[in-house]
Amino acid sequence: MELMAAVTRLSALAQDSRLSVFRLLVRAGREGVPAGEIARSLDITPNTLSAQLTILSNAGLVRSRRDGRSIIYSADYGGMSELLVYLMEDCCQGRPEVCSPLAEAASRAACCNTTEEGIHQ
Numbered sequence: 001m002e003l004m005a006a007v008t009r010l011s012a013l014a015q016d017s018r019l020s021v022f023r024l025l026v027r028a029g030r031e032g033v034p035a036g037e038i039a040r041s042l043d044i045t046p047n048t049l050s051a052q053l054t055i056l057s058n059a060g061l062v063r064s065r066r067d068g069r070s071i072i073y074s075a076d077y078g079g080m081s082e083l084l085v086y087l088m089e090d091c092c093q094g095r096p097e098v099c100s101p102l103a104e105a106a107s108r109a110a111c112c113n114t115t116e117e118g119i120h121q
Contacts, residue, residue: 001086005060009083012059017044018052022061025075032065032074 013019020042025033033041039049053073056062060079065072091099 001082006083006086009059009061009079012055012061015052017042017048018056021049021052022056022075025062025073026080028074030074030077032063032072034067034070034072036070038073 013022021038021044024038024041035046035049035053038044038053039046042049044052053062053064057064061076061083063074063076065074088099088102091102
């Protein structure tokens, strides 16, 4: 991942409602959530949600698909994984105790215990 892509993704997450939307989508899993349900769950007006989803999508953190009349949004786990790896790739510098709390947290997370197409979910 290049520096500017990481900055774009971090910038997209650096706002409270976008971070809330992203976290909701991560929890929802690959099946995603309809836009209307996101708006209701987070008490965000539809036009504001649309702008927030566009920013997250342009940053490579959210995907969308049409299902009948609904648009379903889901987290882009590949984009999220790339960002996390970028942030962590130089973490330890020979000192594993620096990253061990993160490795322990990842090993406890149910989503991190399975893979699909070589990408940790």
